[in-house]
Amino acid sequence: KDSSNNESAKDAAHVVTIELVNGVLTTPTVxxxxxxxxxxxxxxxxxxxxxxxxxxxxxxxxxxxxxTNAEIQVTLEGMIFTTNDYYTISGWTHPTSDQISNNGHTLTFTGSNIGVSDIAFELHNKVMPAPGTYLIKFKADADGPGTARSYSEEQVITLIILPPA
Known part of the structure; x- marks a missing residue:
């Protein structure tokens, strides 16, 4: 509503979802x-x-x-994470076995305290799966589970695996 109490038209582009978790009002991570x-x-x-x-x-x-104390989750289709792969926020490091779940398809790490910055991942020595389309999904909770922010919408990139020429 504006200062004259006129309400603007509702549209999908301006919808905000607010989620109540454990008594805390949360909004999605940007x-x-x-x-x-x-x-x-x-x-x-x-x-x-x-x-x-x-x-x-x-x-x-x-x-x-x-x-601030963020939790970041990445899920692979068609391949798995191993402790030979890498991720970086402020220096390259190998994931630990306790960060890998979902039969190797998901990497979750917590405690990230960075400003707006690049989070990079490197998969090493992966054999490409059968021909098809495979998604890599990323989501983050900017301040960790159960606090003011909730998980962002998933962002997706796509591996297209082609048959040999």
Whole structure:
């Protein structure tokens, strides 16, 4: 409503979801439009050949707002995370086995305290699965579970696995 008490028309572009969790009013973590393969500013798809071994597949996500004790979750279709892969917020590190779940398909890490910044991932020495379309999904809770922010909408990039030529 404006100062004259006129109410604007309702439309989907201006909807805000508010979620009540454990008695705390929460709102979703802000997403960013900068994410994707090889630096995040480029492609949201990557094509590879089935059966090929990729020494490195890099994908990046930039946080949409400042993180304080954040929880970040990435899920792979068609491949699994291992402790030989890497992620970085302020320095490259291997995921630990307790950060990997969902039969290797999900990586969750907590405690991130960065400003708006790049979060990068590198998958190492992965054999490409059968031909098809596989999603890599990313979501973040800027201040950790059960607090003022909730998980963002999932952001998705796509691996397209092609048959041999």
């Amino acid at each position: 997403t960013s439009s900068i994410y994707g393969f090889d630096g995040g500013g480029g492609s949201k798809t990557k094509q590879l050949i089935t059966g090929s071994t990729q020494s490195r597949i890099r994908f990046d996500f930039f946080s949409g707002e400042s993180f």
